[in-house]
Amino acid sequence: MKLHTLYSDYIRIRFSLPLEPAHRNMMMAFGQYEDDSAALFFADHPDETFSGWISELRPKDPYYGSKPDWKPVLAEKYEQLNVYDEMILYYLLFTINSTLSVNVYNTYSAMNDFMKNYSFLQLSHLHDISRLDDGEKQQLRDFFFFFYLYAHPVNDETLHACSFHAQHLIHTKTGIHLKDYFAAYYDHYSSHRDKYGEQIVISAKEIHACKHLTLELLQVLEGRSNRLSMPLEKGLEPAIHLINDVDNMLKLYADDPAALFQIMRDLLAGSTMHTTIETNDNGEPNNSLINALQEDSLQKPVSYRDHCFTLLLQNYVSYVLFFDFEEIRSVVHAFQDTPEECSFILSKMFTDTIFLQRMMKQQQIDLAQYPEVTRFFNEDAKQWYL
Structure with a gap:
C-alpha cells in the first residue's frame, strides 16, 4: 500500500474535496457509511475494514474473571511477553490501524479526532525541520506521540507502555520493538489462517498488505517516513x-x-x-x-x-x-x-x-x-x- 496516496484520499474524503482518479491495483480503498464516517475497505471483501478485521482476534481480557491460565499467541517467539502485555500491544495495533478512519462526532470527540491526526501529521514532519535542534525535536516527538495515544483514547497502561529507542518504538517493559512484534503478529495469522477460519475472512495476501500498511503508519510515528502533506486547494x-x-x-x-x-x-x-x-x-x-x-x-x-x-x-x-x-x-x-x-x-x-x-x-x-x-x-x- 502507498500511505501517502491513502493519506491524501483520507483528507479529501474527510473534508469533501474532489477525489483524485482511482488508483489501480489497490487492495483497499475508502468507503463511506450512511452517517458520513469512512474506513478503508478491502476490495475483495467489501464488508471488512483495515481497522476492524482484527477485532475478531482480540485477546481475552486478562483483567476479567479468574486469574488467566493461557499464554499469548506469540509466546514462543517472545518468552518475556505475558497476557497483559499482549492486550496492550493489541490496543496499540488497533490505535495505529484506526488512524485513517474518518469518525463522526456524535460518537467521537471532535477535539480528540483533531489532536490524534494533527499529532500524526506532525510526527511525519519533525525529522525534516532544520530550524529545530535534536533536543527540541525530541521534546516535540514525545509531546506529539503522547497526544496521538491520549486522544485516541487509550487507557493509562497503554498510554505509557512505549518509549523511543533512537528512531524505534519499543514496548518498554519487554524491550520488544513494535515493528518486529507487529510483523510477527501478521505473519502468524497469515501462516495459520486456516486455523482461524471462523475469525479471519480476508486472504493471506490481504493480511500481508495490512502488515505493510501498519508498518508504514508506524514509520510515521517513529519519524522514519517521508513527510505527509495536506492537499493543495485553490485560495489556500x-x-x-x-x-x-x-x-x-x-x-x-x-x-x-x-x-x-x-x-x-x-x-x-x-x-x-x-x-x-x-x-x-x-x-x-x-x-x-x-x-x-x-x-x-x-x-x-x-x-x-x-x-x-x-x-x-x-x-x-x-x-x-x-x-x-x-x-x-x-x-x-x-x-x-x-x-x-x-x-x-x-x-x-x-x-x-x-x-x-x-x-x-x-x-x-x-x-x-x-x-x-x-x-x-x-x-x-x-x-x-x-
Missing part, C-alpha cells in the same frame, strides 16, 4: 505551503512576523467566526459581550479552510509558543486593533486542543501574568483557564 495555497513545510513557517516568522499573521488573517476572512465581541468606548473588549460558540454551530461540519486555519494556529502553538510562550504577546499585538479577530484567534489557540493546557502545566506558566491575553478570551476560554 499560502497557508497550506506553510503547514506542509514547518521550516518555511519558522523562517517567515523569524524574518517577517507580520507576513505570517497576515496569512492567518486572510484565512480567517474566509472562515466562519462564531465568536462575537463588542468594545467599550476606549476600544477595549467588553468582556460581558464576548460570546461563546453558538450552540447550533457545533453540529456543522468543519470546512477544509477552517481545518487549515486550525492547523496553522496549532503549528504556531507547537513550534513557536512551545519554546517561547512570551511570543503570545506578539499575537495580541498583531490583532488587538481588530478585537473580534483577536478574541477568536486566541480563544481557538487555547480551546481547539489541550496542547497549550498541557504545555503551560509542564512549563509552569501562569496566565495571570498575561492579562493582555486573557482579556480577549471568549466564554469557553474563560471557563477553561480563568
Whole structure:
C-alpha cells in the first residue's frame, strides 16, 4: 500500500474535496457509511475494514474473571511477553490501524479526532525541520506521540507502555520493538489462517498488505517516513505551503512576523467566526459581550479552510509558543486593533486542543501574568483557564 496516496484520499474524503482518479491495483480503498464516517475497505471483501478485521482476534481480557491460565499467541517467539502485555500491544495495533478512519462526532470527540491526526501529521514532519535542534525535536516527538495515544483514547497502561529507542518504538517493559512484534503478529495469522477460519475472512495476501500498511503508519510515528502533506486547494495555497513545510513557517516568522499573521488573517476572512465581541468606548473588549460558540454551530461540519486555519494556529502553538510562550504577546499585538479577530484567534489557540493546557502545566506558566491575553478570551476560554 502507498500511505501517502491513502493519506491524501483520507483528507479529501474527510473534508469533501474532489477525489483524485482511482488508483489501480489497490487492495483497499475508502468507503463511506450512511452517517458520513469512512474506513478503508478491502476490495475483495467489501464488508471488512483495515481497522476492524482484527477485532475478531482480540485477546481475552486478562483483567476479567479468574486469574488467566493461557499464554499469548506469540509466546514462543517472545518468552518475556505475558497476557497483559499482549492486550496492550493489541490496543496499540488497533490505535495505529484506526488512524485513517474518518469518525463522526456524535460518537467521537471532535477535539480528540483533531489532536490524534494533527499529532500524526506532525510526527511525519519533525525529522525534516532544520530550524529545530535534536533536543527540541525530541521534546516535540514525545509531546506529539503522547497526544496521538491520549486522544485516541487509550487507557493509562497503554498510554505509557512505549518509549523511543533512537528512531524505534519499543514496548518498554519487554524491550520488544513494535515493528518486529507487529510483523510477527501478521505473519502468524497469515501462516495459520486456516486455523482461524471462523475469525479471519480476508486472504493471506490481504493480511500481508495490512502488515505493510501498519508498518508504514508506524514509520510515521517513529519519524522514519517521508513527510505527509495536506492537499493543495485553490485560495489556500499560502497557508497550506506553510503547514506542509514547518521550516518555511519558522523562517517567515523569524524574518517577517507580520507576513505570517497576515496569512492567518486572510484565512480567517474566509472562515466562519462564531465568536462575537463588542468594545467599550476606549476600544477595549467588553468582556460581558464576548460570546461563546453558538450552540447550533457545533453540529456543522468543519470546512477544509477552517481545518487549515486550525492547523496553522496549532503549528504556531507547537513550534513557536512551545519554546517561547512570551511570543503570545506578539499575537495580541498583531490583532488587538481588530478585537473580534483577536478574541477568536486566541480563544481557538487555547480551546481547539489541550496542547497549550498541557504545555503551560509542564512549563509552569501562569496566565495571570498575561492579562493582555486573557482579556480577549471568549466564554469557553474563560471557563477553561480563568
